[in-house]
Amino acid sequence: MRFPHPGQEIEIVSFKHDGSVHRVWERSTVLQTGSQSWIVGNDQVLVKEADGREWRTREPAICTFGKGQWFNTIGMLKEDGVYYYCNIGSPYQWKNNRLQYIDYDLDVKVFPDMTYVILDEEEFELHRQELNYPEHIVRKVRQGLEELLSLIHQQKGPFEADYIERWYERFLSYK
Template sequence: MALPVEGETIQIHSYKHNGRIHRVWQETMVLKGTKNVVIGANEKTLVIESDGRTWLTREPSICYFHSEHWFNIICMLREDGVYYYCNVSSPFVYDNNSIKYIDYDLDVKVFPDMTYALLDEDEYELHKKEMGYPEVIDKILKRNLTILISWIQQRRGPFAPDFIEVWTNRYELNRDIQADTNPE
């Protein structure tokens, strides 16, 4: 099985349950790539929506994907602190130089003070009916939402106090290495 390699650039593909593409992030630098965890970083990367609209991310972000948990976490580094956008999703797969997952609508936004808000419950209920999410998926997603919230409360994984510093330093190191090997 191929794994992403530290320093390489990959894409991130988000799909919906019906198999349709939802969103693509064009360039994310791999900071860690194992069979269970991929940590990446991007900054001002092009994002393509399913309807063709495009936009650039505003701030540097550290992205956390796990092959066994039904969520992924985007850590957005803003001037007033780190904001976390957590997608309840399928575990990731790595295929054709891309991280791929199914976005299941429910999101958790975590603020710098570690308070959080559950988002898009109405969208989840609508898509659950429209796309026919099986009951087993519904149970898995709700169980993983509980796990995600416990990570937030316990400051585990990407919410740990030193996570951002460690991976931001690794990102800067990799950018410096690339700049040295690819002078303009």
């Protein structure tokens, strides 16, 4: 399997449990592909929703996909600090020349002071029933949420001081 090299642009696609496309980020710049994580950056990227809506992100973002992790993080650089939007989802795959994962509804929004709010718990419960999430998936989703919250509390991984800024500098070097 051939992986993209740093500086190459790729598409990111999230699916729902039933295999339907959930969201597509048209292009992100690969910053690192490795045995432990992929890191990509983007700015004002076109995002396509399953319902046909399209929109552009408003600020630069650094996205981290850890190997085997049931979540991914998007660190957004805003004027008043780094905000994170974290998706609880299946571990990423490089498939069909795109980075992809299954979105399992739960999200965590993290503020610059590392306070956070868990989002879409009702959506998770609804889709859990409608899409018939198997119990082993539900366990993985909950474990992923706990692992993510632990990293936030410890300010480790993508939540370390200056992590997003350092990767943003690398992103700018490709522009």
